[in-house]
Amino acid sequence: MADPRVLVVLLNYRTPQMTLRAAQSALADMPAEAELVIVDNASGDGSMVIFERAASEWNLGARLRLVQSDRNGGFGAGCNIGLAQRMSDGSAPDFYYLLNSDAFPDPGCIRTLLDHLGRHPEAGFAASHVRGEDGVPHTTAFRFPSIAGEFEGAMRLGPVSRLLRHAIVAPPLPTGPTQVDWVAGASVMIRAATLDEIGTFDETFFLYFEETDLMKRAARAGWTCWYVPEARVVHIGSVSTGMKEWQRMPAYWFASRRHYFVKTHGRAYAAAAWAARLGGSALHALRCALTGRRPQDPAHFTRDLARHGLGLRPGIAGAPPRGTATEDRP
Template sequence: MKPPSLLVIVLNYRTAEMTLRAAEAALADLPAQDVARAELVIVDNDSGDGSAALLEQAIAQRGWGAGHRVRLIRASRNGGFGAGNNIAMRAGMSDGSAPDFVHVVNSDAFLDPGCISALLSHLQANPQAGIVGSHVRGEDDLPHTTAFRFPTIAGEFEGAARLGPVTRLLKSHVVAPPLPSQAAQVDWVAGASVMLRGEMLREIGLFDEGYFLYFEETDLCLRAARAGWHCWYLPQARCVHVGSVSTGMKDWQRMPRYWFDSRHRYFAKNHGRAYALLALLARLSGTGLHHLRCLLTKRRPEEAPGFARDLLAHALTRKRHRPHTTTTRRPATEDHS
């Protein structure tokens, strides 16, 4: 069997120094054997802060560009997480060929030794596996929940209610169940460190660029599942993830509109408008139950300030349009929408 080609992608948005750290960890973990070719692409997602020049200089100074081992691609606009990664996937390998496997690595994710080889070996050993995600932990060594069930109406109610009896009743719909301790098939995995099979991408298409940020991994995994591909969580493939560096999520006082846009798009596109409306009502009902409990127990709600109000306002004010569909596009040439 011919050894596969591997493309590692690190997407940068105004985090140049951290991106270089992530790229360095990924380069150190590139397998020396079992692959015909392994390359890394850094995409600067139109940072506009001098990041691209800094990255270009660092690549040259460190000698990373030799043999096309590392390339920098400058996006002409910031289309979001999916659009930025799609640029690299469409560009493909340095010779223009489509990669057999693509490893998406966040700019604030640092791979442990052996992470890439473990992910690659798992996909090679399981022909129906199209997606495999890493075990992700924080700098405090605590695990991050990165393996999930697909969102449903029942899951929306359970997640918002945050009530023991409700969770027990709807346990099969909990979106974020306890992490498996061994390799396991799951519905979807987070994109901090996830490897994708090129054959699958050529069949189902790349990330849907209608999502600016959030739900794009969920959407991709659902399309893969509907096409018969499996998604796995692999705990032995490990990495450290700082989290929310480029988005500034840790400092958010309110959820941004693009989160609500992405949530609605996911439900309406994949399940229809009626389902999206029921999911909205379930989320609002669960949130109301949670607030009632907090009022009676004199506790503070566990959600972002003004979340329910913002969710309802978004539903009432968003533009009415038919959800886009994602077409299959071959990652062969460098372009972007």
């Protein structure tokens, strides 16, 4: 029986050298019949020239292809360009493997994810264990957001977390293969049949919540999502977004959050989730002020959340440019 057709999708935004490093790691781990597509998300910085030069030097033929987007519609829109590609012989892929441009698979990662989906025909997604260059694991397996989860995550208080433990959005990482609600897209294998049924990323999300929405739609259609810690990648994180230098959450985070809740649960639920997050954040800020602790929310977060929920654009300074290939969770 022939190996399944796997198309690896790498999205670049102004990190060409890092993307090439990720491409080399992927190529070294890909099954023989797999192919790699690098999508440049309208970087406008000469990235495609660098990719074309590397492709010529590597001389991999159809195993490596380059696609230039004519606009930067965000993470999901860029990924959708890759997900629209076919194999070089014109056939449709059986699986897609999304890899961030600053993520580097360990040997055997791709095959492990592929084999897991092969053993679980009901599974639409299988994602890796992700660690930083320092070896510290990144939290990449989650529960779907809820009103209770919004309040718990904002409060950050032990008794509240224990009371609402079943709603915690980011629980401790499983130690073995585990079915979860959704996973971050740094390194995830996707069954093509799942996307054929539910569609690809909702491009209304510029950045954040696009995977949450995709996997929520899949869950409603009966597909499962798995975290597979035996498949491992190193992930630097925040290279394209500049998130580590953010002084304030950008407006599109608030917009994506609201769009997710309205789309998934309706306006009344979205309003309740906003109130829960706002109330929890305000109580967290008050507790920090009374105890002298440093708040864990970004600067002006509670005020910006309140303004956005009231239909006022948050006054956000220093937000990154509208473009990204990678993402991290606040």
